[in-house]
Amino acid sequence: MVPKVDAFRTGDVLNGRQTMPPGSFLAHLPPDAWPLLVSSCGSDSRVYQRDEELPIGPADEQVHIVLGGCVRQERHPFGTAEGAPKITRFRGVGQLLGEAKLIEPHAAVRTTCLTTTWVMPCPVPRMNLMLRRHPHIQLALLRSLEDRNRTDEMIYGTMTRMPLARVGALLVHLAEVAGTVDSADPGHLTVLGPSQKDIAEALLLGVSTVENALRLLREPPRGGNPLRRGVLRSGYRKFVVTDLHALRTVAEFS
Structure with a gap:
């Protein structure tokens, strides 16, 4: 069931009428590809509340497309012991989350909703099949990941700036x-x-x-x-x- 949340323009998003942030997966996606994703996964879209975690753990088998809201992702490359370094990133509308699961099913990243967040989950096998059958969707994902990496470098990696x-x-x-x-x-x-x-x-x-x-x-x-x-x-x-x-x-x- 499509979530009825006043904060989101659900009709505009699902019908491809809302402009997505530049560089995001949905911004790169060709207009004729979005209906394929909606027909395949749109009925499973749901809303998470602030401070809820998205299911992107080792045992979960879905990637998630953010349709509304904002999340914080945390990675712990040196373990989760108290005081260990962690990498924090913010992700917003149009981004595909949990992309590592497309190549490593047990990949995980702690993803917490910072506000009411609307996502469209897609099972990993279904998404991988869609990427193989529709190269233009695969290209949109690759372009979005490259744009995201470059943005991350400019925002989070410029330690010498004021x-x-x-x-x-x-x-x-x-x-x-x-x-x-x-x-x-x-x-x-x-x-x-x-x-x-x-x-x-x-x-x-x-x-x-x-x-x-x-x-x-x-x-x-x-x-x-x-x-x-x-x-x-x-x-x-x-x-x-x-x-x-x-x-x-x-x-x-x-």
Whole structure:
């Protein structure tokens, strides 16, 4: 049954009328391929609530396409002992999650919903069969993974950049892949879910460093460079980007 959730434009998504974030799997997918996926897996789509985990564990046999919402993925390359390093990434609308299962069935990644999240699960055997039969779907997946790798490098791997630029770049990315528009403020993009701690872990920064960067982004314009101030409002697990263009400028030139 198609989920009836006010936060999602279910009809537009399932009928291919909603524009997907650039670089995502669904953005690369040719228009005539989306109905194939919907007819094959769309009836199994479901909604997970905030803090629920998606079933992408070793025993699970599905990949998931994000149709609405935002998730946090955590990998533990050195084990899960307390204090061990972990890799944190955010994924949003249009992304295919759990892609490693297409080549290694027991692959796993801890995937937690940061807000109400709508996904379309696809059994691994069915998805692999579809990829073999429809090379254009396979190409869309490969292109999206390459775009995702390049985006990850720019956002998470630029350790030598200033914290303000790095936090700004991540917020721009979140606004583009998980931001929603409020009809009362059509120029604003709201990102729900990530906390300051989540951002700090993803960027390998201290929480106090992230807090300071957010404070700079919240401050009203003053002095000689108005583009460095007043582009953000924030609350508990909520960020409102009030000027995406100015925030992108901060991320590029700070």
